[in-house]
Amino acid sequence: xxxxxxxxxxxxxxxxxxxxxxxxxxxxxxxxxxxxxxxxxxxxxxxxxxxxxxxxxxxxxxxxxxxxxxxxxxxxxxxxxxxxxxxxxxxxxxxxxxxxxxxxxxxxxxxxxxxxxxxxxxxxxxxxxxxxxxxxxxxxxxxxxxxxxxxxxxxxxxxxxxxxxxxxxxxxxxxxxxxxxxxxxxxxxxxxxxxxxxxxxxxxxxxxxxxxxxxxxxxxxxxxxxxxxxxxxxxxxxxxxxxxxxxxxxxxxxxxxxxxxxxxxxxxxxxxxxxxxxxxxxxxxxxxxxxxxxxxxxxxxxxxxxxxxxxxxxxxxxxxxxxxxxxxxxxxxxxxxxxxxxxxxxxxxxxxxxxxxxxxxxxxxxxxxxxxxxxxxxxxxxxxxxxxxxxxxxxxxxxxxxxxxxxxxxxxxxxxxxxxxxxxxxxxxxxxxxxxxxxxxxxxxxxxxxxxxxxxxxxxxxxxxxxxxxxxxxxxxxxxxxxxxxxxxxxxxxxxxxxxxxxxxxxxxxxxxxxxxxxxxxxxxxxxxxxxxxxxxxxxxxxxxxxxxxxxxxxxxxxxxxxxxxxxxxxxxxxxxxxxxxxxxxxxxxxxxxxxxxxxxxxxxxxxxxxxxxxxxxxxxxxxxxxxxxxxxxxxxxxxxxxxxxxxxxxxxxxxxxxxxxxxxxxxxxxxxxxxxxxxxxxxxxxxxxxxxxxxxxxxxx
Amino acid sequence: xxxxxxxxxxxxxxxxxxxxxxxxxxxxxxxxxxxxxxxxxxxxxxxxxxxxxxxxxxxxxxxxxxxxxxxxxxxxxxxxxxxxxxxxxxxxxxxxxxxxxxxxxxxxxxxxxxxxxxxxxxxxxxxxxxxxxxxxxxxxxxxxxxxxxxxxxxxxxxxxxxxxxxxxxxxx
Numbered sequence: 001x002x003x004x005x006x007x008x009x010x011x012x013x014x015x016x017x018x019x020x021x022x023x024x025x026x027x028x029x030x031x032x033x034x035x036x037x038x039x040x041x042x043x044x045x046x047x048x049x050x051x052x053x054x055x056x057x058x059x060x061x062x063x064x065x066x067x068x069x070x071x072x073x074x075x076x077x078x079x080x081x082x083x084x085x086x087x088x089x090x091x092x093x094x095x096x097x098x099x100x101x102x103x104x105x106x107x108x109x110x111x112x113x114x115x116x117x118x119x120x121x122x123x124x125x126x127x128x129x130x131x132x133x134x135x136x137x138x139x140x141x142x143x144x145x146x147x148x149x150x151x152x153x154x155x156x157x158x159x160x161x162x163x164x165x166x167x168x169x170x171x172x173x174x175x176x177x178x179x180x181x182x183x184x185x186x187x188x189x190x191x192x193x194x195x196x197x198x199x200x201x202x203x204x205x206x207x208x209x210x211x212x213x214x215x216x217x218x219x220x221x222x223x224x225x226x227x228x229x230x231x232x233x234x235x236x237x238x239x240x241x242x243x244x245x246x247x248x249x250x251x252x253x254x255x256x257x258x259x260x261x262x263x264x265x266x267x268x269x270x271x272x273x274x275x276x277x278x279x280x281x282x283x284x285x286x287x288x289x290x291x292x293x294x295x296x297x298x299x300x301x302x303x304x305x306x307x308x309x310x311x312x313x314x315x316x317x318x319x320x321x322x323x324x325x326x327x328x329x330x331x332x333x334x335x336x337x338x339x340x341x342x343x344x345x346x347x348x349x350x351x352x353x354x355x356x357x358x359x360x361x362x363x364x365x366x367x368x369x370x371x372x373x374x375x376x377x378x379x380x381x382x383x384x385x386x387x388x389x390x391x392x393x394x395x396x397x398x399x400x401x402x403x404x405x406x407x408x409x410x411x412x413x414x415x416x417x418x419x420x421x422x423x424x425x426x427x428x429x430x431x432x433x434x435x436x437x438x439x440x441x442x443x444x445x446x447x448x449x450x451x452x453x454x455x456x457x458x459x460x461x462x463x464x465x466x467x468x469x470x471x472x473x474x475x476x477x478x479x480x481x482x483x484x485x486x487x488x489x490x491x492x493x494x495x496x497x498x499x500x501x502x503x504x505x506x507x508x509x510x511x512x513x514x515x516x517x518x519x520x521x522x523x524x525x526x527x528x529x530x531x532x533x534x535x536x537x538x539x540x541x542x543x544x545x546x547x548x549x550x551x552x553x554x555x556x557x558x559x560x561x562x563x564x565x566x567x568x569x570x571x572x573x574x575x576x577x578x579x580x581x582x583x584x585x586x587x588x589x590x591x592x593x594x595x596x597x598x599x600x601x602x603x604x605x606x607x608x609x610x611x612x613x614x615x616x617x618x619x620x621x622x623x624x625x626x627x628x629x630x631x632x633x634x635x636x637x638x639x640x641x642x643x644x645x646x647x648x649x650x651x652x653x654x655x656x657x658x659x660x661x662x663x664x665x666x667x668x669x670x671x672x673x674x675x676x677x678x679x680x681x682x683x684x685x686x687x688x689x690x691x692x693x694x695x696x697x698x699x700x701x702x
Numbered sequence: 703x704x705x706x707x708x709x710x711x712x713x714x715x716x717x718x719x720x721x722x723x724x725x726x727x728x729x730x731x732x733x734x735x736x737x738x739x740x741x742x743x744x745x746x747x748x749x750x751x752x753x754x755x756x757x758x759x760x761x762x763x764x765x766x767x768x769x770x771x772x773x774x775x776x777x778x779x780x781x782x783x784x785x786x787x788x789x790x791x792x793x794x795x796x797x798x799x800x801x802x803x804x805x806x807x808x809x810x811x812x813x814x815x816x817x818x819x820x821x822x823x824x825x826x827x828x829x830x831x832x833x834x835x836x837x838x839x840x841x842x843x844x845x846x847x848x849x850x851x852x853x854x855x856x857x858x859x860x861x862x863x864x865x866x867x868x869x870x871x872x873x874x
Contacts, residue, residue: 023795030803031791031810033738033778040737118732119723192742192750192804192853241740241804242853275743473802473854600798600856607855632747632851639848641841643857 010551013524013660017485017492021596025492026239026477035239038211039196043268046198047076049260050121051253052111052128053277054103057137057625058346061101061110061130069124074116077263078128081110085262087255088227093317094349095225097255103132104316105348106625107280109256114264137346139625141312143181143289148310148341154322155356156446156512162328164394165335170304174295178372182292182364183692184675186312186618186627187285188278189353190637191472193241195282196272197254199261204228206258208235213247213470214509219502221250226258230502238500240472244608245352246282247472248511253281279618279630283351286311286321290364300376300383302333307365313342314349321350322357326442326672327365329560332389346625352511354608355668358443359675363612366439366676367691370683379422380438380680381408392558400557400657401664403588404440407564407651411438411586414649415566425687432570434581435685439676441563441587443669445517445658447552448508453522454545455488455530457538462496463488465526468507469499469519474667475597476515482593483520483661487527489536505545513561513665516593517658522548524660557657561669563587565606565677571685576697578614578682582645587669590655591662598666602648605670610646611638612671613678617694707771711736712780720767726760727751729767730777738779738807742851749850752808752815753777759815761849778807781814789872790814793863801854809850813864816846817872838868 029035036042054061066078084098097109111128115121150160171177198209206228212218215235223230240247253271261269273281288311295304307327313319324338353359373380385405391398412418420436421427427434453467465484471477476499485492498504508518525546534542568581585606592598615636618627629635648670654662675693682700683689690699704719711734718733725744730736730753739762742750746764753762754776762775781788787795790813800806820836828845829836836842843861852860864872 024798024800026803027795027798027800028787030800030806031778031787031794032782033740033807035803036737037740037804039741040731042735046732117721117724118728119721123723190853192740192748192802192851194741240802242802244853272741275745275747473800473804475801596798600801600854600859603858604801604855607857608853611855631745632743633745637851637853638855638857639851640857640860641844641848643855644844646858 010656010660012656012662013486015486017482018591018593018661020482020594022478022482022492022594024475024478024597025481026471037193037239037241038198038209038237039270039272041198041209043198043200045267047114047116047264047267047269048118048121049112049114049257049269049271050125051109051256052125054106054108054110056103056132056134057106057139059103059132059134061103062133063131064111065129066111068127069113072120072124074120075124076114076116076267077260079112079260079263084259087225089224091224092221094252095221095250095255097252098259105280105314105346107348109252112256112260114260114269137625139345139347139620140622141287141343141345143310145343148343151318151320151340151342154320154340156322158322158325160340162338162394167304167306167335167337170335171293171295171306174303175298176296176372176375178294178368178375180292180368180371180691182290182367184288184360184363185693186287186620187353187612187616188618188635189244189246189283190278191242191244191246194272194275194278195247195251195253197257198268198270199257200268201261204232206233208254210235210237210254211240211247212237213240213243213472213511215468215470215500215502216506217509218250218254222254222258225255235502236500237470240470243472244354245356245511248352248509251282275632276630279627280348283349285353286350288323288360290323292364292368294368294372296372296376298376300378300386302331302387303335305331305333305336308339310341310343312345312347312350314347315344317349319350321360323361325357326361328394329392329558330365330440330442331387332393336393354605354671355443358672362441362672363675363693366673367679370437370680371689381412381417384408384440395558397558400559401588401653401655402560402562403651404562407562407586407588410651411564411566411584415584424684432572433685434570435681436566436568437677437680437684439565439673439680441565441669441673443513443561443672445559445561445664446512446514447548448514448518449548449553451507451518451522452505452545452547453519453526454505454543455526456543457540459540462494463490464496465523466498466504467519467522468502468504469515470510471499472510474510474515474601475594478597479516479593480519480523484523484527487524513667517663517665518548520661521552521659522546525549559658559664561587561589561664563669563673565673567677567681569678569681569685571682571700576700578695578700580610580642580644583610585648585670587648587650588653589650589666589669590653590658590664592650593661593663599648601666602670603646605668606646606648606674607638607643609671609674610643610678612693613675614694705768707768709770710774712777722768724767725763726765726767726770727762730762736777736779738777740804740808742805749812750805750808752812752850754811754815757818759812778810781810789870790867793866797859797863797866799856799859799863801856805850805852809852809860812847812850817868
């Protein structure tokens with residue numbers, strides 16, 4: 001493929017620390033259990049908050065009897081919508097906590113108890129009696145609903161619908177037609193650390209020790225909702241026990257803790273959601289129903305791609321996952337149509353979950369490509385190569401660094417793909433059917449504007465690098481230190497990094513795999529500013545700061561990461577069990593900042609994708625609006641025994657159009673395509689095409 | 703109702719009065735300020751709260767503190783000797799067998815307890831036969847570590863770390 005000359009030319013960093021496989025700098029604190037997570041910060045006079053949740057999905061609270069709860073010794077305050085302090089803005093309806101008697105979903109906060117101990121708070125909360133006026137609820141997620149609607153835009157601001165050419169006509173006229181419907185269930189992020197907050201008011205100032213992917217976003221939303229100036233709120237979050245999107249924005253518990261702390265003067269009010277509460281109060285991935293149509297010539301060249309997605313949103317606040325967006329750029333086609341439609345239901349608000357859009361969308365799209373390959377009698381890798389686009393479809397922009405084919409070919413070589421017999425259902429070993437599958441991955445290169453870093457030369461000659469960034473296990477403590485070292489031309493040992501606090505300069509969210517690109521570039525800019533102001537040997541006390549520069553927004557090129565995922569499974573035809581035999585991901589993501597930590601990100605994403613393929617599913621009781629399997633006993637996530645021989649590698653690459661570090665972001669691409677690779681392997685093993693996740697034994701057997 | 707109990711936590715004798723409803727996990731975290739054991743689910747479903755109690759791995763969220771009077775507890779915090787990490791901790795660091803770190807102290811305590819169980823000849827679901835001493839293959843390690851969930855997906859590194867620890871003669 002020819003690459004046009006670069007119109008943007010970034011001033012690239014000379015790398016020495018970048019690329020080194022440093023051990024996690026926060027690793028020692030984590031293996032000894034001494035890194036303080038939100039609920040673990042040592043506070044004077046703690047008090048404990050336990051919420052009461054609605055047991056209906058729609059209607060009103062008519063009465064709440066808090067008498068028995070209030071009389072329990074050790075109870076400090078009981079809050080209901082009648083007694084809670086008033087909030088000032090309902091801009092974000094999810095944060096409009098205890099302000100009215102209206103109920104939007106089952107599990108919504110309707111009251112809360114603050115007490116001296118955890119046990120007392122929980123016991124007292126159980127004594128609260130609630131009378132409801134229930135309205136008919138509707139949580140039925142189906143494709144044939146008459147009230148499906150088109151949102152104004154989908155997540156990340158993409159258009160809801162796109163049309164190129166006459167997709168329907170081209171499809172009907174195509175020699176080969178693939179028309180299938182895929183579905184993915186409601187899924188949950190479920191980081192191991194529950195969403196937790198400690199709220200403490202001191203005069204007019206609120207401090208929150210929080211588990212968040214963005215301390216500054218929490219501050220902004222909490223300040224707006226409570227009617228405070230941002231300077232009145234400080235959010236502290238040095239260590240975060242995973243998030244995967246669910247801690248990307250504040251949720252109702254942040255506000256509940258702040259309100260409760262107003263009713264418990266002088267006390268630090270601690271709230272950790274229970275695992276069960278996290279299923280309704282921390283966001284979820286919408287279920288999807290996706291009709292995919294591919295029209296092609298006999299030799300596999302695509303004439304038409306039609307991807308129509310149906311999702312759910314909560315009735316009280318809209319969230320539209322961009323599931324059809326990757327379809328707009330993956331493959332060349334003469335015509336293309338994408339659609340997103342929503343069912344507004346009495347469910348909790350869906351939100352971000354690792355690679356929102358790409359994850360469910362690429363499951364459907366990459367199984368569809370596998371089905372087309374079968375119809376055309378082509379190898380699935382060859383089919384993808386034949387439809388490789390010269391420029392980004394739709395926009396016509398030149399690619400920044402599109403290496404999908406390289407990933408597929410490198411993976412094929414390592415995985416031994418050429419030895420594969422394409423016929424399904426033909427390999428049996430020890431009573432198990434064996435099969436392998438492949439799928440593509442993609443994720444956009446995002447940079448968010450507005451991060452600022454400051455650098456000060458300390459008296460000890462070390463550089464103090466400050467930015468309100470987050471490390472949710474992603475490696476930020478380590479990788480930003482490496483970037484700062486190269487930006488300042490020193491070793492990582494000379495850098496003292498501070499992150500996870502709104503007292504530090506503003507940082508954008510750890511989301512969209514944008515963190516290291518956005519924050520790292522701000523650090524590079526600050527280092528260059530320090531040099532400009534103070535030369536190569538800045539004296540102690542010298543200081544400079546800078547934001548992620550404007551040139552990060554250049555949109556000359558279509559900048560995306562790509563990858564290829566390979567899976568081999570065995571399927572027991574008697575029991576329906578599917579077990580992984582091996583899995584390999586090959587990724588093109590620009591330069592790797594730290595190979596040791598990057599591999600963890602990739603294999604972690606792939607493991608979550610495997611989990612999505614085989615295990616994860618929320619079951620909604622349509623009569624009650626309740627998720628019936630709302631804990632780890634009922635909602636299965638992959639355990640150690642499920643993950644066998646899984647590895648990830650990457651192409652050696654420096655993306656000089658993306659960032660001065662040459663990187664593009666790696667946190668999410670690992671999950672994208674993983675479930676499709678597993679599903680395609682199950683087809684190859686059994687000859688049975690399963691289009692509804694998760695692939696559980698009952699589906700294999702029926 | 704309160705009860706007075708004594709616990710030996712990470713080598714230190716601690717006396718406290720606990721509500722009889724208080725779990726061992728909450729007693730450590732909220733009363734003694736020892737937060738190495740993590741609360742992930744409070745239902746014994748995730749393993750994040752695992753410690754070594756009188757040498758055996760135990761999920762402290764399912765243990766009532768009052769029932770543990772006189773027990774000796776080692777958390778991940780108490781495993782290191784000064785600056786020297788336990789061989790399992792060191793292996794976790796080197797293999798990057800962690801990301802967010804929240805399940806990690808439980809994984810490490812669980813691994814140490816698991817190695818002792820295997821040494822004592824306890825079979826697992828995947829052990830072939832019940833008489834011979836189990837051979838700690840990767841399959842055995844995976845099976846025996848499946849009570850400790852990791853949402854970041856560090857399992858393959860956790861297995862590699864435990865394998866390294868075994869080769870370096872890991873015991874509790």
